[in-house]
Amino acid sequence: MTKVIVVTSGKGGVGKTTSSSSFASGLALRGHKTAVIDFDVGLRNLDLIMGCERRVVYDFVNVINGESTLKQALIKDKHCDNLFVLPASQTRDKDALDTASVGRVINELRDSFDYIVCDSPAGIEKGALMALYYADEALIVTNPEVSSVRDSDRILGILAAKSKRAEDGAEPIKEHLLITRYSPRRAAAGEMLSVTDVQEILSIPLLGVIPETEAVLQASNAGVPVIHDIESNAGQAYRDVVARFLGEDVPMRFLTADKKGFFSRLFGA
Amino acid sequence: MKQSTREDFKKNTHGKDSALDIKGSVFTLTVLCLKSTDNAAIELALHEHLSRAPRFFHNAPVVIDVKALPHDVSGDAATTLDFALLTALLRKHNLVPVGVRHAAPEQLDGVIAAGLAILQGGTKPEPVERAVAPTTRASAAPPPQTTTTKIVRQPVRSGQQIYAKGGDLILLAPVNAGAEVLADGNIHIYAPLRGRALAGVTGDMNARIFTHSLEAELVSVAGHYRIFEQQPAADVHGKSVQIYLENERLIITPLI
DSSP, X not given: OOEEEEEXXXXXXXXXXXXXXXXXXXXXXXXXXXXXEEOOTTSOOHHHHTTOGGGOOSOHHXXXXXXXXXXXXXXXXXXXXXXXXXXXXSSSOGGGOOHHHHHHHHHHHHTTOSEEEEEOOSSXXXXXXXXXXXXXXXXXXXXXXXXXXXXHHHHHXXXXXXXXXXXXXXXXXXXXXXXXXXXXXXXXXXXXXXXXXXXXXXXXXXXXXXXXXXHHHHHHHHTSOGGGOTTSHHHHHHXXXXXXXXXXXXXXXXXXXXXXXXXXXHHTO | OEEEESOXXXXXXXXXXXXXXXXXXXXXXXXXXXXXXXXXXXXXXXXXXHHHSTTTTTTEEEEEEOTTXXXXXXXXXXXXXXXXXXXXXXXXTTEEXXXXXXXXXXXXXXXXXXXXXXXXXXXSOOOGGGSOOOOHHHHHSOOOOOOEEEEXXXXXXXXXXXXXXXXXXXXXXXXXXXXXXXXXXXXXXXXXXXXXXXXXXXXXXXXXXXXXXEOOSEEEETTEEEEOSSOOOTTTBTSOEEEEEETTEEEEXXXX
């Protein structure tokens, strides 16, 4: 049974696309056939982060308008055989999307994929609503910061009210909290909300915490999802997230600040 | 003059298995608020009132309220009130006295001896079989509306609004910042209140708000509101509190 997972946050710049790319790659690395759809029509980014921007010929809107087949538009990822990217259109806007056509594309993807990851645009307008409408599960990406938590709270309300599952009165969307850009040192110093603070406000189960590292920015610029960087904390944390999502019991890591050694303190590293 | 009493019990003889069922019920009853113990003065005033609408009060069940009686006449005037005489006087005017409210402890014997029930304010349980004589007046009163209570188990999230129309609102999960909960009656939140809570929105001054942890942005009872621009005072922030109106002032007190 194919699962549709929306990666959403309300607020922009919190790491939705980074998380979508690494999460989808992680599922594919674990042997699951995965498609990741960029719903950010007009501001497409996913293809950049996945490093396939130069291979985009047809996009999501072309498929919706019947100008290309789904097979023509899907781009095979360079790192994982099981992963395909459906890029957004850069030249259209979100009005190109509607529930019936999106539903048709998702149903077609169900035939050949185990997981469909929907990378939501920021905001609570049409693009975001389309991305979450068919979801079975949701990854709520939140930074440990009040405005991000507030927006995540808002989007959780929308998930509970405006998704297809809500409209059909079916079992509600399964929600997972993913805290990104977390700095244990700053949380301990009270400059950031702690994991407990965020969890208390949003009251949904925690799937994982991605520490703030430079590796994420480097990976984005290089067009390689950070999950492939197994040296980095963020890469390892995303692997943990995928394992937990697949039902494994993996302890949380990177929640406490590393004690700085004498030399690193001396040289400010 | 009219008040409903909650302590009336009605004998119900429609049981199928037993000969009777005993059920609680609420009636709208006429209350006579006595201001004098002088039977002549009472009769005069009664005659004046009843003559205006004789049919309306015909066989009406009445409750005698002695709270307003002056206590300066012969030390304790209330004790000198003769309930047997008063009962006879009311019956003569085709009223059906059923009970006495706010009777002082020393009056209770007199009330019971006159065959009347002790209502709200009394200290003894009222005799059930004497509580209400079923009359046409009582049964003609409209049945009291049971208020509807809305129960919410999911968190109320930023941007969401929940309104309990015509009753109370009970929330078993947090009301987050940017969310708004409203009720015509009381609001109970068995979780933190971080957003806005407005009780008694249609003007019920007796409505109250209860929460396990006050972290609210705004609270309001019957239009009297308070915003917490900064965090609420340290003695109530994060505490279990109730919020209510007293002399049109919003009072926030810890529950424990």
